[in-house]
Amino acid sequence: MWSRGLFIGVLGLGLVVSPNAKSTASPATVETNARVFAAQGVVRELDPAAQTVTISHEAVSKFMGAMTMPFKVRDAAPMANLHPGDEVTFRLHVTQTDSWVDQITRIGTVSLSKSKLRPPEPPPVHGRNPLWYYQFTNELGQAVSLSDFHGQALAITFIYTRCPLPNYCPRLSRNFQEASQKLDSLPGAPTNWHFLSFSFDPQFDTPEVLKAYGQSYHYDPKHWSFLTGPPDKIAELAQQSGVRYESDNGLINHNFRTLIVDDHGHLQTVFPMSGDFSDSIVAEILKATAVTNPPAER
Numbered sequence: 001m002w003s004r005g006l007f008i009g010v011l012g013l014g015l016v017v018s019p020n021a022k023s024t025a026s027p028a029t030v031e032t033n034a035r036v037f038a039a040q041g042v043v044r045e046l047d048p049a050a051q052t053v054t055i056s057h058e059a060v061s062k063f064m065g066a067m068t069m070p071f072k073v074r075d076a077a078p079m080a081n082l083h084p085g086d087e088v089t090f091r092l093h094v095t096q097t098d099s100w101v102d103q104i105t106r107i108g109t110v111s112l113s114k115s116k117l118r119p120p121e122p123p124p125v126h127g128r129n130p131l132w133y134y135q136f137t138n139e140l141g142q143a144v145s146l147s148d149f150h151g152q153a154l155a156i157t158f159i160y161t162r163c164p165l166p167n168y169c170p171r172l173s174r175n176f177q178e179a180s181q182k183l184d185s186l187p188g189a190p191t192n193w194h195f196l197s198f199s200f201d202p203q204f205d206t207p208e209v210l211k212a213y214g215q216s217y218h219y220d221p222k223h224w225s226f227l228t229g230p231p232d233k234i235a236e237l238a239q240q241s242g243v244r245y246e247s248d249n250g251l252i253n254h255n256f257r258t259l260i261v262d263d264h265g266h267l268q269t270v271f272p273m274s275g276d277f278s279d280s281i282v283a284e285i286l287k288a289t290a291v292t293n294p295p296a297e298r
Helices: 077-081 169-185 207-216 231-240 278-292
Strands: 035-047 052-057 067-072 086-094 099-109 136-138 153-159 193-199 224-228 245-248 251-254 258-261 267-271
Touching (some): 067 099, 077 099, 153 169, 169 193, 169 278, 193 231, 193 278, 207 224, 258 278, 267 278
Parallel strands (some): 153 193, 193 224
Antiparallel strands (some): 035 086, 052 067, 136 224, 153 258, 258 267
C-alpha cells in the first residue's frame, strides 16, 4: 500500500479515530486453478511487514496493461535481496479470489523518479465540509448526499469496476457483500446502517455500470449504494479520506481505505488495506449503531 498515514480530518468534521482494527484475513492457501502470467518491471517499494512489493510493470500479455501496483508475496524471504530501482522479472498468479507474485528475479537496476502516489498530506479541514451536503449520483441515477444518511452508521470505501485483480477492489466489494449479509442475518440486528462505494473512475463508472456491478454482488439498495460524481468532487472526497489514485494506461493505481463513521460524523475506524475483514466491518457497524441507538433511560 502506498500510504500509511491516517488522515484524521475526514469530511472536515473534526473526526476522532479509534485504535486501528487488526485485519481478520485468513492465511492464504495455494490454489491450483491459478492463471499464471510472466511479467517484467521495476521495484518501486518494498513492505516486508505487509508482504507486498510495489512494481511498475510492463503490460501483462492477455491480462492487463502497464501500471504501478503493489503485489502480494506469499514467501517474503526473497524480498530481503530486493531494493527500489531493481529491474525484475516475475510470475503473477491470479485466481477468482486472490493474486500474488513469485519467482522475482533481478535483471538490472534503473534510476527511480519520485512516486506520484505520495503527494503531500492534505491539510486538516476544519468546520463543516460542503462535501457532506454535496449531491453525488447513485447507481439508480438519484441525487444522494452523505447528509441524507443522518442517523445511520456508514461504511465507506473507494473502488472502480474495471479493477483487474480479485483481491483489490473486488475484495473490498465482497467485504461489503459479506458484511451486509451477516448484518441482515443477525437476530435483532440494527437497521440504521448503510454502505457507500464511491467510484474514482467516474468517466467509465456511470450509474448504469455501477448498478450492474452492484447486482453482481447481490446488493440491496436499501443498505448499499454505489456513487459517482464530477471527477473533481470525487477527487476531493477521496483525498480527504486518505485515498490516493492516478490513471495509468486505462487502469488506476490506488491505495485502500474503508471507513466506519457514526451518525455524529465521528470517524470510528479506518481499515487501510484490502483483504477479508468483513467480520471486522460487522463488529464496527454494530459498535457505531450502538452509538446512534443508546439504551433507553430507566
